[in-house]
Amino acid sequence: MTNYDFVIELFIRVDDAMKNMPKHSQAKLYPSELVTLGLLYAIKGVGERAFFRWADRDLRPLFPGLPERTRFFRLLATHQDWTERFLAEPTVLGIIDSYGIELLHPVREREKTLVREREKTLVREREKTLAPRIATKGKSNYRWIMGAKYGFLLNQLGLIVDWASSWIGTRPRKAITIPSSNP
Structure with a gap:
Protein backbone atom coordinates (compact mmCIF):
# COMPACT_ATOMS: atom_id res chain seq x y z
CA MET A 1 0.00 0.00 0.00
CA THR A 2 1.48 3.34 -1.01
CA ASN A 3 1.25 6.56 0.98
CA TYR A 4 -1.44 7.87 -1.36
CA ASP A 5 -3.52 4.71 -0.94
CA PHE A 6 -3.24 4.93 2.86
CA VAL A 7 -4.16 8.63 2.93
CA ILE A 8 -7.12 8.08 0.61
CA GLU A 9 -8.36 5.11 2.67
CA LEU A 10 -8.01 7.12 5.90
CA PHE A 11 -9.82 10.09 4.34
CA ILE A 12 -12.71 7.89 3.16
CA ARG A 13 -13.18 6.47 6.66
CA VAL A 14 -12.99 9.91 8.30
CA ASP A 15 -15.32 11.43 5.70
CA ASP A 16 -17.90 8.68 6.27
CA ALA A 17 -17.85 9.41 10.02
CA MET A 18 -18.14 13.19 9.50
CA LYS A 19 -20.86 13.36 6.84
CA ASN A 20 -23.08 15.72 8.84
CA MET A 21 -20.33 18.23 9.67
CA PRO A 22 -20.90 21.38 7.56
CA LYS A 23 -18.03 23.31 5.98
CA HIS A 24 -17.63 26.95 6.99
CA SER A 25 -18.23 29.29 4.06
CA GLN A 26 -14.72 30.80 4.29
CA ALA A 27 -12.86 27.55 5.03
CA LYS A 28 -10.49 26.15 2.43
CA LEU A 29 -10.51 22.64 3.92
CA TYR A 30 -13.52 20.48 4.69
CA PRO A 31 -13.71 19.26 8.31
CA SER A 32 -12.95 15.69 7.23
CA GLU A 33 -9.82 16.89 5.38
CA LEU A 34 -8.59 18.71 8.49
CA VAL A 35 -9.22 15.70 10.74
CA THR A 36 -7.48 13.41 8.25
CA LEU A 37 -4.42 15.67 8.23
CA GLY A 38 -4.51 15.83 12.04
CA LEU A 39 -4.58 12.03 12.27
CA LEU A 40 -1.69 11.82 9.80
CA TYR A 41 0.24 14.29 11.97
CA ALA A 42 -0.35 12.08 15.03
CA ILE A 43 0.57 8.90 13.13
CA LYS A 44 3.71 10.38 11.58
CA GLY A 45 4.99 11.45 15.00
CA VAL A 46 7.39 14.18 13.86
CA GLY A 47 7.56 17.91 14.62
CA GLU A 48 5.30 20.53 13.13
CA ARG A 49 7.76 21.83 10.55
CA ALA A 50 8.82 18.37 9.37
CA PHE A 51 5.22 17.22 9.06
CA PHE A 52 4.15 20.32 7.18
CA ARG A 53 7.09 20.03 4.76
CA TRP A 54 6.06 16.44 4.07
CA ALA A 55 2.37 17.32 3.72
CA ASP A 56 3.10 20.29 1.48
CA ARG A 57 5.44 18.27 -0.72
CA ASP A 58 3.57 14.96 -0.92
CA LEU A 59 -0.07 15.68 -0.07
CA ARG A 60 -0.70 19.00 -1.83
CA PRO A 61 -2.36 17.23 -4.82
CA LEU A 62 -4.76 15.46 -2.43
CA PHE A 63 -5.43 18.55 -0.27
CA PRO A 64 -5.14 21.60 -2.57
CA GLY A 65 -6.69 23.91 0.05
CA LEU A 66 -3.89 23.27 2.57
CA PRO A 67 -3.24 26.61 4.35
CA GLU A 68 0.18 27.87 5.39
CA ARG A 69 1.92 26.13 8.32
CA THR A 70 0.99 28.33 11.29
CA ARG A 71 -2.62 28.67 10.17
CA PHE A 72 -2.86 24.91 9.69
CA PHE A 73 -1.68 24.13 13.23
CA ARG A 74 -3.96 26.81 14.70
CA LEU A 75 -6.86 25.09 12.91
CA LEU A 76 -5.82 21.73 14.36
CA ALA A 77 -5.71 23.20 17.88
CA THR A 78 -9.04 24.96 17.45
CA HIS A 79 -10.91 21.94 16.12
CA GLN A 80 -9.33 19.12 18.14
CA ASP A 81 -12.76 18.33 19.62
CA TRP A 82 -13.80 16.96 16.21
CA THR A 83 -11.65 13.90 16.87
CA GLU A 84 -13.76 12.85 19.88
CA ARG A 85 -16.25 11.14 17.58
CA PHE A 86 -13.50 8.62 16.74
CA LEU A 87 -13.05 7.45 20.35
CA ALA A 88 -14.20 3.91 21.14
CA GLU A 89 -17.43 3.03 22.91
CA PRO A 90 -17.16 2.07 26.59
CA THR A 91 -17.60 -1.58 27.59
CA VAL A 92 -18.46 -3.29 30.87
CA LEU A 93 -14.81 -3.79 31.76
CA ARG A 108 18.98 19.58 34.93
CA GLU A 109 16.66 21.92 36.82
CA ARG A 110 19.61 23.22 38.88
CA GLU A 111 21.66 23.80 35.72
CA LYS A 112 18.75 25.74 34.27
CA THR A 113 18.59 28.00 37.33
CA LEU A 114 22.38 28.60 37.22
CA VAL A 115 22.13 29.68 33.61
CA ARG A 116 19.25 31.96 34.56
CA GLU A 117 21.29 33.60 37.30
CA ARG A 118 24.04 34.38 34.79
CA GLU A 119 21.63 35.87 32.30
CA LYS A 120 19.16 37.62 34.60
CA THR A 121 18.24 40.42 32.26
CA LEU A 122 17.49 38.11 29.34
CA VAL A 123 15.71 35.62 31.51
CA ARG A 124 13.30 38.17 32.96
CA GLU A 125 12.15 39.02 29.47
CA ARG A 126 12.03 35.35 28.44
CA GLU A 127 10.14 34.24 31.53
CA LYS A 128 7.29 36.59 30.72
CA THR A 129 6.71 34.69 27.49
CA LEU A 130 7.89 31.18 28.45
CA ALA A 131 6.45 30.85 31.96
CA PRO A 132 3.13 29.28 30.91
CA ARG A 133 4.91 26.65 28.77
CA ILE A 134 7.50 25.45 31.30
Missing part, protein backbone atom coordinates in the same frame (compact mmCIF):
# COMPACT_ATOMS: atom_id res chain seq x y z
CA GLY A 94 -12.47 -0.82 31.48
CA ILE A 95 -8.99 0.16 32.61
CA ILE A 96 -7.84 3.63 33.58
CA ASP A 97 -4.17 4.49 33.80
CA SER A 98 -1.97 7.55 33.86
CA TYR A 99 1.72 8.16 33.38
CA GLY A 100 4.16 11.03 33.37
CA ILE A 101 6.27 12.18 30.46
CA GLU A 102 9.56 13.71 31.50
CA LEU A 103 10.42 16.87 29.60
CA LEU A 104 13.33 17.93 31.80
CA HIS A 105 15.32 15.76 34.21
CA PRO A 106 15.19 17.17 37.77
CA VAL A 107 19.02 17.20 37.89
CA ALA A 135 6.52 22.29 33.15
CA THR A 136 6.48 22.20 36.92
CA LYS A 137 8.07 19.65 39.21
CA GLY A 138 5.98 16.77 40.52
CA LYS A 139 5.93 13.05 41.28
CA SER A 140 5.14 10.32 38.78
CA ASN A 141 5.76 6.60 39.31
CA TYR A 142 7.43 7.23 42.69
CA ARG A 143 10.07 9.61 41.33
CA TRP A 144 10.39 13.31 40.70
CA ILE A 145 10.06 14.54 37.13
CA MET A 146 9.44 17.80 35.34
CA GLY A 147 6.95 17.33 32.56
CA ALA A 148 3.38 16.41 31.75
CA LYS A 149 0.98 13.65 32.73
CA TYR A 150 -1.51 11.79 30.57
CA GLY A 151 -4.43 9.61 31.58
CA PHE A 152 -6.34 7.13 29.43
CA LEU A 153 -9.53 5.15 29.86
CA LEU A 154 -9.44 1.94 27.81
CA ASN A 155 -12.27 -0.47 27.08
CA GLN A 156 -11.86 -4.25 27.25
CA LEU A 157 -10.64 -4.32 23.64
CA GLY A 158 -7.80 -1.92 24.48
CA LEU A 159 -9.30 1.00 22.55
CA ILE A 160 -9.22 4.53 23.98
CA VAL A 161 -12.59 5.67 25.36
CA ASP A 162 -11.48 8.97 26.94
CA TRP A 163 -8.27 10.80 27.83
CA ALA A 164 -6.98 13.83 29.72
CA SER A 165 -3.64 15.62 30.06
CA SER A 166 -2.06 18.34 32.19
CA TRP A 167 1.28 19.58 33.45
CA ILE A 168 2.80 17.80 36.44
CA GLY A 169 1.75 19.52 39.67
CA THR A 170 -1.50 20.94 38.23
CA ARG A 171 -5.04 19.67 38.03
CA PRO A 172 -6.20 18.28 34.67
CA ARG A 173 -8.15 20.72 32.51
CA LYS A 174 -10.57 17.95 31.62
CA ALA A 175 -11.74 15.08 33.80
CA ILE A 176 -11.87 11.57 32.41
CA THR A 177 -15.51 10.55 32.39
CA ILE A 178 -16.32 7.00 33.42
CA PRO A 179 -19.67 5.99 31.94
CA SER A 180 -22.19 4.71 34.48
CA SER A 181 -23.99 1.42 34.05
CA ASN A 182 -27.22 2.81 35.55
CA PRO A 183 -29.77 4.29 33.11
Whole structure:
Protein backbone atom coordinates (compact mmCIF):
# COMPACT_ATOMS: atom_id res chain seq x y z
CA MET A 1 0.00 0.00 0.00
CA THR A 2 1.48 3.34 -1.01
CA ASN A 3 1.25 6.56 0.98
CA TYR A 4 -1.44 7.87 -1.36
CA ASP A 5 -3.52 4.71 -0.94
CA PHE A 6 -3.24 4.93 2.86
CA VAL A 7 -4.16 8.63 2.93
CA ILE A 8 -7.12 8.08 0.61
CA GLU A 9 -8.36 5.11 2.67
CA LEU A 10 -8.01 7.12 5.90
CA PHE A 11 -9.82 10.09 4.34
CA ILE A 12 -12.71 7.89 3.16
CA ARG A 13 -13.18 6.47 6.66
CA VAL A 14 -12.99 9.91 8.30
CA ASP A 15 -15.32 11.43 5.70
CA ASP A 16 -17.90 8.68 6.27
CA ALA A 17 -17.85 9.41 10.02
CA MET A 18 -18.14 13.19 9.50
CA LYS A 19 -20.86 13.36 6.84
CA ASN A 20 -23.08 15.72 8.84
CA MET A 21 -20.33 18.23 9.67
CA PRO A 22 -20.90 21.38 7.56
CA LYS A 23 -18.03 23.31 5.98
CA HIS A 24 -17.63 26.95 6.99
CA SER A 25 -18.23 29.29 4.06
CA GLN A 26 -14.72 30.80 4.29
CA ALA A 27 -12.86 27.55 5.03
CA LYS A 28 -10.49 26.15 2.43
CA LEU A 29 -10.51 22.64 3.92
CA TYR A 30 -13.52 20.48 4.69
CA PRO A 31 -13.71 19.26 8.31
CA SER A 32 -12.95 15.69 7.23
CA GLU A 33 -9.82 16.89 5.38
CA LEU A 34 -8.59 18.71 8.49
CA VAL A 35 -9.22 15.70 10.74
CA THR A 36 -7.48 13.41 8.25
CA LEU A 37 -4.42 15.67 8.23
CA GLY A 38 -4.51 15.83 12.04
CA LEU A 39 -4.58 12.03 12.27
CA LEU A 40 -1.69 11.82 9.80
CA TYR A 41 0.24 14.29 11.97
CA ALA A 42 -0.35 12.08 15.03
CA ILE A 43 0.57 8.90 13.13
CA LYS A 44 3.71 10.38 11.58
CA GLY A 45 4.99 11.45 15.00
CA VAL A 46 7.39 14.18 13.86
CA GLY A 47 7.56 17.91 14.62
CA GLU A 48 5.30 20.53 13.13
CA ARG A 49 7.76 21.83 10.55
CA ALA A 50 8.82 18.37 9.37
CA PHE A 51 5.22 17.22 9.06
CA PHE A 52 4.15 20.32 7.18
CA ARG A 53 7.09 20.03 4.76
CA TRP A 54 6.06 16.44 4.07
CA ALA A 55 2.37 17.32 3.72
CA ASP A 56 3.10 20.29 1.48
CA ARG A 57 5.44 18.27 -0.72
CA ASP A 58 3.57 14.96 -0.92
CA LEU A 59 -0.07 15.68 -0.07
CA ARG A 60 -0.70 19.00 -1.83
CA PRO A 61 -2.36 17.23 -4.82
CA LEU A 62 -4.76 15.46 -2.43
CA PHE A 63 -5.43 18.55 -0.27
CA PRO A 64 -5.14 21.60 -2.57
CA GLY A 65 -6.69 23.91 0.05
CA LEU A 66 -3.89 23.27 2.57
CA PRO A 67 -3.24 26.61 4.35
CA GLU A 68 0.18 27.87 5.39
CA ARG A 69 1.92 26.13 8.32
CA THR A 70 0.99 28.33 11.29
CA ARG A 71 -2.62 28.67 10.17
CA PHE A 72 -2.86 24.91 9.69
CA PHE A 73 -1.68 24.13 13.23
CA ARG A 74 -3.96 26.81 14.70
CA LEU A 75 -6.86 25.09 12.91
CA LEU A 76 -5.82 21.73 14.36
CA ALA A 77 -5.71 23.20 17.88
CA THR A 78 -9.04 24.96 17.45
CA HIS A 79 -10.91 21.94 16.12
CA GLN A 80 -9.33 19.12 18.14
CA ASP A 81 -12.76 18.33 19.62
CA TRP A 82 -13.80 16.96 16.21
CA THR A 83 -11.65 13.90 16.87
CA GLU A 84 -13.76 12.85 19.88
CA ARG A 85 -16.25 11.14 17.58
CA PHE A 86 -13.50 8.62 16.74
CA LEU A 87 -13.05 7.45 20.35
CA ALA A 88 -14.20 3.91 21.14
CA GLU A 89 -17.43 3.03 22.91
CA PRO A 90 -17.16 2.07 26.59
CA THR A 91 -17.60 -1.58 27.59
CA VAL A 92 -18.46 -3.29 30.87
CA LEU A 93 -14.81 -3.79 31.76
CA GLY A 94 -12.47 -0.82 31.48
CA ILE A 95 -8.99 0.16 32.61
CA ILE A 96 -7.84 3.63 33.58
CA ASP A 97 -4.17 4.49 33.80
CA SER A 98 -1.97 7.55 33.86
CA TYR A 99 1.72 8.16 33.38
CA GLY A 100 4.16 11.03 33.37
CA ILE A 101 6.27 12.18 30.46
CA GLU A 102 9.56 13.71 31.50
CA LEU A 103 10.42 16.87 29.60
CA LEU A 104 13.33 17.93 31.80
CA HIS A 105 15.32 15.76 34.21
CA PRO A 106 15.19 17.17 37.77
CA VAL A 107 19.02 17.20 37.89
CA ARG A 108 18.98 19.58 34.93
CA GLU A 109 16.66 21.92 36.82
CA ARG A 110 19.61 23.22 38.88
CA GLU A 111 21.66 23.80 35.72
CA LYS A 112 18.75 25.74 34.27
CA THR A 113 18.59 28.00 37.33
CA LEU A 114 22.38 28.60 37.22
CA VAL A 115 22.13 29.68 33.61
CA ARG A 116 19.25 31.96 34.56
CA GLU A 117 21.29 33.60 37.30
CA ARG A 118 24.04 34.38 34.79
CA GLU A 119 21.63 35.87 32.30
CA LYS A 120 19.16 37.62 34.60
CA THR A 121 18.24 40.42 32.26
CA LEU A 122 17.49 38.11 29.34
CA VAL A 123 15.71 35.62 31.51
CA ARG A 124 13.30 38.17 32.96
CA GLU A 125 12.15 39.02 29.47
CA ARG A 126 12.03 35.35 28.44
CA GLU A 127 10.14 34.24 31.53
CA LYS A 128 7.29 36.59 30.72
CA THR A 129 6.71 34.69 27.49
CA LEU A 130 7.89 31.18 28.45
CA ALA A 131 6.45 30.85 31.96
CA PRO A 132 3.13 29.28 30.91
CA ARG A 133 4.91 26.65 28.77
CA ILE A 134 7.50 25.45 31.30
CA ALA A 135 6.52 22.29 33.15
CA THR A 136 6.48 22.20 36.92
CA LYS A 137 8.07 19.65 39.21
CA GLY A 138 5.98 16.77 40.52
CA LYS A 139 5.93 13.05 41.28
CA SER A 140 5.14 10.32 38.78
CA ASN A 141 5.76 6.60 39.31
CA TYR A 142 7.43 7.23 42.69
CA ARG A 143 10.07 9.61 41.33
CA TRP A 144 10.39 13.31 40.70
CA ILE A 145 10.06 14.54 37.13
CA MET A 146 9.44 17.80 35.34
CA GLY A 147 6.95 17.33 32.56
CA ALA A 148 3.38 16.41 31.75
CA LYS A 149 0.98 13.65 32.73
CA TYR A 150 -1.51 11.79 30.57
CA GLY A 151 -4.43 9.61 31.58
CA PHE A 152 -6.34 7.13 29.43
CA LEU A 153 -9.53 5.15 29.86
CA LEU A 154 -9.44 1.94 27.81
CA ASN A 155 -12.27 -0.47 27.08
CA GLN A 156 -11.86 -4.25 27.25
CA LEU A 157 -10.64 -4.32 23.64
CA GLY A 158 -7.80 -1.92 24.48
CA LEU A 159 -9.30 1.00 22.55
CA ILE A 160 -9.22 4.53 23.98
CA VAL A 161 -12.59 5.67 25.36
CA ASP A 162 -11.48 8.97 26.94
CA TRP A 163 -8.27 10.80 27.83
CA ALA A 164 -6.98 13.83 29.72
CA SER A 165 -3.64 15.62 30.06
CA SER A 166 -2.06 18.34 32.19
CA TRP A 167 1.28 19.58 33.45
CA ILE A 168 2.80 17.80 36.44
CA GLY A 169 1.75 19.52 39.67
CA THR A 170 -1.50 20.94 38.23
CA ARG A 171 -5.04 19.67 38.03
CA PRO A 172 -6.20 18.28 34.67
CA ARG A 173 -8.15 20.72 32.51
CA LYS A 174 -10.57 17.95 31.62
CA ALA A 175 -11.74 15.08 33.80
CA ILE A 176 -11.87 11.57 32.41
CA THR A 177 -15.51 10.55 32.39
CA ILE A 178 -16.32 7.00 33.42
CA PRO A 179 -19.67 5.99 31.94
CA SER A 180 -22.19 4.71 34.48
CA SER A 181 -23.99 1.42 34.05
CA ASN A 182 -27.22 2.81 35.55
CA PRO A 183 -29.77 4.29 33.11
